[in-house]
Amino acid sequence: MKMIRAIVRPEKENDVVLALEAKGFPAMTKTNVFGRGKQKGIKVGPIHYDELPKVMLMIVANDADVPVIVEVIRNAAHVGYEGDGKIFVSPVSEAYTIRTGEKTE
């Protein structure tokens, strides 16, 4: 199992969620985060914005579904400019559903 963390533009959040839902992945967790990338923020005229608002979506999925999900997020969140965000994939060894106590490895 893998945890996919996607940091995307806040205005693209809905597109990403709907695209994932259409592919059969409705379950996820969302957090509002602030971040900056290689460009160290953004400079608009004389003002320098150090931290830019982003939305982080966390999805835990089976290994086989990971390439599909990554591709869906990529297509939905893509704008083509700096600041489109990142997708990170990390290992998860076990997942439990609290309501039933069911364990998935």
Place this chain on the structure above:
Amino acid sequence: MLLEITAIIRRDKVAPTMRALDAIGLGSMTITTVSGRGLQGGNVMTDIDREVPAEYESVSKITRHLTPASFALVHSLTRPVFWIPKRMIQIVIPSAMKEDVIDLIMSVNRTGWMGDGKVFVSPLEESLRIRTGERGLASI
């Protein structure tokens, strides 16, 4: 060997979970405010809507729509909640305590209703206490 436990739980269960973890000697944790949705795609409050026709008795049986929540929105059955406020608790533990911690979190948080949350266990490579520079087990 260190493990990271990520539990996504109901908001009102944070304090009981903290007390229960304190009792087995795990006082330290990180709590984040998150929004979540599960396989239902949010929450459909069928109970409050008396106008739902009989054939819709169980919204979750309807398969033509992506999720029960999107069905409810299209048919104006209820006002679906697409994002449910949740709390995410992250704890770093030695791997020997894994079973105890998971059993404890699950018993404290179980109400038997959808939305109880999930617990994820993931391996952690390194841990470091910033103040002293201790690493690994000594740092947690």
